Amino acid sequence: MPLVPPxxxxxxxxxAGRGIDEVKREYGLTSVAKLASNENPLGSSPLALREITxxxxxxxxxxxxxxxxxxxxxxxFGVKTENVIAGSGSEGIMSNIIRAFxxxxxxxxxxxxxxxGFQVLAKSRGVKYRTVPYRDWHYDLxxxxxxxNDHTKIVYLANPNNPTGTxxxxxxxxxxxxxxxxxxxxxLDEAYFEYAKDNPRYPDSMHYRYDxxxxxxxxxxxxxxxxxxxxxxxxxxxxxxxxxxxxLPFEPSTLAQAAGIGxxxxxxxxxxxxxxxxxxxELFAKALPQMGYRAVPSEANFVMLVLPGESEAAQFTTAxxxxxxxxxxxxxxxxxxxxxxxxxxxxxxxxxxxAIEKISGAAENISALKEA
Ligand SMILES: Cc1ncc(COP(=O)(O)O)c(C=O)c1O
Numbered sequence: 001m002p003l004v005p006p007x008x009x010x011x012x013x014x015x016a017g018r019g020i021d022e023v024k025r026e027y028g029l030t031s032v033a034k035l036a037s038n039e040n041p042l043g044s045s046p047l048a049l050r051e052i053t054x055x056x057x058x059x060x061x062x063x064x065x066x067x068x069x070x071x072x073x074x075x076x077f078g079v080k081t082e083n084v085i086a087g088s089g090s091e092g093i094m095s096n097i098i099r100a101f102x103x104x105x106x107x108x109x110x111x112x113x114x115x116x117g118f119q120v121l122a123k124s125r126g127v128k129y130r131t132v133p134y135r136d137w138h139y140d141l142x143x144x145x146x147x148x149n150d151h152t153k154i155v156y157l158a159n160p161n162n163p164t165g166t167x168x169x170x171x172x173x174x175x176x177x178x179x180x181x182x183x184x185x186x187x188l189d190e191a192y193f194e195y196a197k198d199n200p201r202y203p204d205s206m207h208y209r210y211d212x213x214x215x216x217x218x219x220x221x222x223x224x225x226x227x228x229x230x231x232x233x234x235x236x237x238x239x240x241x242x243x244x245x246x247x248l249p250f251e252p253s254t255l256a257q258a259a260g261i262g263x264x265x266x267x268x269x270x271x272x273x274x275x276x277x278x279x280x281x282e283l284f285a286k287a288l289p290q291m292g293y294r295a296v297p298s299e300a301n302f303v304m305l306v307l308p309g310e311s312e313a314a315q316f317t318t319a320x321x322x323x324x325x326x327x328x329x330x331x332x333x334x335x336x337x338x339x340x341x342x343x344x345x346x347x348x349x350x351x352x353x354x355a356i357e358k359i360s361g362a363a364e365n366i367s368a369l370k371e372a
Contacts, residue, residue: 007126014120015332018321029324033348036328038162038192038302040224041344042276044259045269048225051262052255063250069260073232076264077206082237085244086260088251090191090216090231091117093243097154097214098125100246101185106153111139113334115162115189122156137164137296137304141172145179155180158189159203160196163330163340165298167196170203177210185239186213191231192300194222194270195277199299211236221301222273223263230256277301280343287353291360302342310336316359323355 002009017036024032066086074081087093098121102108107128110118114131122129128151132143139157148155160167168176180186188205196202205215214235220226230252233243252260263269284303288295294306307313310331317329317339325348328340343349 005126008124011120011123012332014117017328018326020326023321023324023326027322027324032324032326033344033351034326035302035342035344035348035352036326036340037226038221038300038340038342039226040222040273040301041342041348042224042269042273044224045263045266047266047269048219048223048259048262051258052228055254055258058254061254063252063254063257065244065247065249066252066257069230069232069252069257069264072261072264073234077234079206079209079234080237083209083234083240085233085235085240085247086252086257087231087233087247088229088253088256089220089226090189090218090233091121092229092251093216093231093233094118094187094189095121096243096246097185097187098122100242102127102153105151107149107151108154108156109144109147109152110156111144111161113163113330114156115158115191116333118156118158118187118189119333122154127153134164137306138166139168141168141176145176148180148184152184154185154187156187156189158191159205160192160298160300162191162300163302163304163328163333163335163338164296165300165302165304166296167199167202167299169201173203180212182212184212186210188213188215190215191218191221193217194274195301196299202299206234209234209236211239214239219260219263222270223259223266224269224273225256225259225263228256228259229253230260232260276345277343279346280349283349283353284341284343288356291353291357293356302340304330304335304338304340307337307339313337313339319359320352320355323358325352325355327352 020032020034069086070081070084073084102125108122109130112131112133132140132147214233216233218231296304330338
């Protein structure tokens, strides 16, 4: 038996978006717009920061494992504390789901090029990982339903989806759900829930709780807390009870829990972040097609561009880096011909568009970067 199991040996580790300081150094730039990781360009929720500060003198004490935040979330969403889990980001909870529920012979089913964090976690468990292709950059829920077999244990759905930014509707999900056996656990990853919740087609999964559905949400995105690692999940109390057994007992950290508690009441920051994002999406949706690019309509805080092929996507990404704009190439997700651009401040969005215009104009054959 090898020391390292083959499924770990062959695993490609999660590659985070490039860092600001690294790009500044490499390209000799004084300022950089990082539009690569779907972060909040306004910084962090001020109420979260205030709550973090209030807890700085308690770091000698162990945490209560997120209990205060669980209670608060239960009250806010009208469920029991036993239905709620808090963890080190929604990825921390995903990792616990994989540990708690997957056995060697189980299979995971999701879309092609799903959120890379989930891909890495699921593949690291060494179980069979099956996918179905997108249909027009949306989850193909009927095809996913057809692919469920006796071994399927987890179906992973992100809504809105990263990296495409698309959503499936309540009607589509209800139809899909009819075909899912009770023994199959559906992970509904709603990391971008706040950006989509006002769309009447969007199925806020809190409105219909099923025993085999776990909803995951995060403070990383709209509340600007990606660096502190705090996320939460809702599910049937038996599911949560089993997740609590495998969770590290002292996660989330004291400061992460405090941040979540502060953020939950920060309506002003939420509102400002939503408005800024809506302006950014509108600008990208208008300007990118005008420049000849195919941008997939998005319900999240980023847009995906479909370029003619892998080399064009790589060329596009590098050319923008030289202009001080970091975007995310999607090769590692499994979409080598695509790139993803997060919305930034108004100035960053404009800078990005100016840079795209410049590099498109400078390309030997302008149409080379654009989809035919
Ligand atoms: C779909 C999706 N789920 C989960 C996450 C991770 O969130 P967290 O920071 O809460 O672990 C991300 C982050 O990019 C994401 O895009």
